[in-house]
Amino acid sequence: MNGGMPNAGLSLEQAPHLLVPASFFLMVPLSLLLAGAILMHAGVASLSHPWNPQVIALTHVGTIGVLLMGMVGALYQMTPVVAGTPVAAIRVAHGVHVLLLTGLVCFVWRLLGGPAFAMTLAGYSLAMALLGFLLPVGWSLASSVTRDETTLGMRLAVASLAVLAAMGLLVARGYAESGFPDNRFLLTQVHLTVALLGWVGGLIVSISWQVVPMFYLAPSPAKRSRQAMLGALVAGLILPFAAFAMQPNNDVALSPTRLAAVAALPAALAVWFFHPLLTLHSIHQRKRRRTDASLLYWRAGLSVALLLVPLAAMASLADDYRWQILFGWLAIWGWAGMILHGMLTRIMPFLVWFHRLTPLIGKMRVPSIRGLLSQGRIKTGFAIHLASLVLGAATIVTQSDILARLTGLAITATGFSLGSSLVHVLHLGQRHLLQHPIK
Amino acid sequence: MDRTKAKAGNLLATKPLDFLDIRPEESVGEKLLDAVFQTLECLPHDGVLKLLAGSRPDVLIAQLTEHGYQIKSRQEQENIWDIEILGTAAPDIVDLRGYEAPEPMHQILLAASRLDGDKTYFARLPHVPHPLFPLLRERNLRWWVHEEVDRSALLAVRAAP
Numbered sequence: 297m298n299g300g301m302p303n304a305g306l307s308l309e310q311a312p313h314l315l316v317p318a319s320f321f322l323m324v325p326l327s328l329l330l331a332g333a334i335l336m337h338a339g340v341a342s343l344s345h346p347w348n349p350q351v352i353a354l355t356h357v358g359t360i361g362v363l364l365m366g367m368v369g370a371l372y373q374m375t376p377v378v379a380g381t382p383v384a385a386i387r388v389a390h391g392v393h394v395l396l397l398t399g400l401v402c403f404v405w406r407l408l409g410g411p412a413f414a415m416t417l418a419g420y421s422l423a424m425a426l427l428g429f430l431l432p433v434g435w436s437l438a439s440s441v442t443r444d445e446t447t448l449g450m451r452l453a454v455a456s457l458a459v460l461a462a463m464g465l466l467v468a469r470g471y472a473e474s475g476f477p478d479n480r481f482l483l484t485q486v487h488l489t490v491a492l493l494g495w496v497g498g499l500i501v502s503i504s505w506q507v508v509p510m511f512y513l514a515p516s517p518a519k520r521s522r523q524a525m526l527g528a529l530v531a532g533l534i535l536p537f538a539a540f541a542m543q544p545n546n547d548v549a550l551s552p553t554r555l556a557a558v559a560a561l562p563a564a565l566a567v568w569f570f571h572p573l574l575t576l577h578s579i580h581q582r583k584r585r586r587t588d589a590s591l592l593y594w595r596a597g598l599s600v601a602l603l604l605v606p607l608a609a610m611a612s613l614a615d616d617y618r619w620q621i622l623f624g625w626l627a628i629w630g631w632a633g634m635i636l637h638g639m640l641t642r643i644m645p646f647l648v649w650f651h652r653l654t655p656l657i658g659k660m661r662v663p664s665i666r667g668l669l670s671q672g673r674i675k676t677g678f679a680i681h682l683a684s685l686v687l688g689a690a691t692i693v694t695q696s697d698i699l700a701r702l703t704g705l706a707i708t709a710t711g712f713s714l715g716s717s718l719v720h721v722l723h724l725g726q727r728h729l730l731q732h733p734i735k
Numbered sequence: 736m737d738r739t740k741a742k743a744g745n746l747l748a749t750k751p752l753d754f755l756d757i758r759p760e761e762s763v764g765e766k767l768l769d770a771v772f773q774t775l776e777c778l779p780h781d782g783v784l785k786l787l788a789g790s791r792p793d794v795l796i797a798q799l800t801e802h803g804y805q806i807k808s809r810q811e812q813e814n815i816w817d818i819e820i821l822g823t824a825a826p827d828i829v830d831l832r833g834y835e836a837p838e839p840m841h842q843i844l845l846a847a848s849r850l851d852g853d854k855t856y857f858a859r860l861p862h863v864p865h866p867l868f869p870l871l872r873e874r875n876l877r878w879w880v881h882e883e884v885d886r887s888a889l890l891a892v893r894a895a896p
């Protein structure tokens with residue numbers, strides 16, 4: 297039993313101001329415009345060979361500009377609620393925001409032909425941004441007394457971010473002309489495993505246990521399933537590190553890089569097989585079947601996730617490099633990007649409603665969150681996102697330059713659609729506040 | 736007997752929601768009755784006491800009914816019974832479990848804005864509503880929440896004295 301003691305729990309002042317998550321969320325559509333520009337400018341080179349600098353640039357506009365920005369914004373918002381402890385020095389978030397953006401721009405600039413010092417600058421900016429984020433958020437999560445699976449999953453995700461960033465920064469030195477590490481390929485393999493499964497997977501899985509029941513009234517998976525998924529995830533994140541103890545060899549079949557990929561299988565099955573199956577099942581079983589366009593994104597993202605284990609297998613077994621690119625494209629834009637896009641159409645109206653409109657409840661008629669963002673707008677965003685996903689997949693298979701540029705156009709349109717939705721919601725909240733100032 | 740309650744000195748008398756885990760005392764009939772009645776005495780007439788029992792406590796339920804309390808009992812798992820004792824003047828408990836977030840929050844804030852001085856508002860929710868608490872505090876309201884075995888929640892809200 298928790299009592300409403302006058303000084304117990306979290307206070308509104310401790311919860312982050314709307315500006316903190318919103319400023320990160322707004323970076324998502326902006327990054328989509330950047331991704332669209334890269335695709336339209338570089339054409340099929342940005343969806344061709346995995347080691348093409350344009351591919352690595354586009355990948356990180358997706359992983360840092362879209363996913364990381366959105367997830368960092370969500371973590372600033374959710375950590376105090378889930379862990380019950382506020383994030384210390386929340387103002388540092390504004391610095392994190394500026395440094396992440398600077399880091400991303402310099403990273404991309406170097407890979408698209410900029411000077412070597414751009415990567416050095418990117419390295420310092422990203423390292424400082426992530427320290428500024430990881431220390432307070434990690435501390436808040438670590439000191440929380442809550443021990444449920446969502447908090448554990450969030451801790452795992454945040455720890456994964458620290459590990460993947462350290463590895464990424466080590467390899468990035470090569471692009472700053474400081475020399476690639478000897479085990480570059482193994483480091484990159486483990487970097488992307490920890491990034492996609494630990495950081496992105498850990499957060500999507502654990503947050504879904506909180507938000508899917510909350511927003512869609514779908515039953516949450518049994519505690520035992522949640523624990524089993526977390527266990528498999530941890531195992532699949534630790535095992536690949538054993539490959540660092542192996543001697544490098546010329547046997548492609550048993551190279552440390554390939555073994556590291558295989559060792560991640562338990563985590564891959566948890567995140568890309570059991571979680572989507574269970575979540576799709578629970579969405580199907582939800583109590584109140586009200587149509588909600590944001591569910592389209594969950595359904596599509598989770599269905600794409602089911603393709604990822606076979607695709608990852610093909611990517612590591614087949615010689616044709618297109619499998620690797622297709623895997624990355626579907627993982628970043630089809631699974632994680634789709635779910636993040638859908639969540640933004642739900643979370644942004646919720647935050648505006650929570651921060652701007654709840655003080656007016658009881659004093660006047662307040663719109664519901666559905667009244668802040670129409671289902672039509674959400675469906676349009678979904679249709680354009682889906683079109684860009686299909687176009688990108690077709691580009692990878694055919695290696696057609698014109699299709700690549702069309703994909704860029706569709707991603708740009710997705711960015712405009714999402715950006716205009718987010719700004720529209722913020723504007724509505726602000727207008728309400730101006731019309732009815734709180735005394 | 737495991738009793739988790741918000742210890743708040745003089746505020747105790749106005750606490751409208753309490754919880755007792757009676758599983759350890761179930762076999763000791765009189766001790767159990769004493770403990771339950773003592774706790775009920777500390778609750779206002781519109782209060783609710785939740786019990787967690789290993790089996791349906793028929794004798795206790797009969798005695799409580801005789802004293803005018805309303806009882807709701809439900810078997811949650813094999814050896815877990817949820818017993819809800821509603822005070823003689825307890826208001827209806829509004830069931831908000833079928834609403835998606837943030838509709839329950841909206842309804843609670845609306846109802847709380849109309850709360851009379853010493854009245855309590857009770858609601859069932861799909862889960863413990865953490866984001867609501869700062870909003871309640873902001874409005875100078877007090878709240879108590881009990882997490883049920885199925886992780887849904889029972890919430891009580893009152894105006895601060």
Ligand code: HEM
Nearest residue numbers: 346347351352355359422461464465467468484488491492
């Ligand atoms: C501090 C942030 C990061 C830095 C400095 C960084 C750096 C790098 C570098 C330098 C590479 C190329 C490796 C090589 O050329 O050998 C790479 C590859 C990769 N990174 Fe990151 N990374 C970061 C964050 C992330 C995140 C957050 C994700 C995913 C969520 C991610 C996913 C990937 C993937 C999938 C690849 C493989 C790209 C390909 O095959 O073309 N990275 N990273």
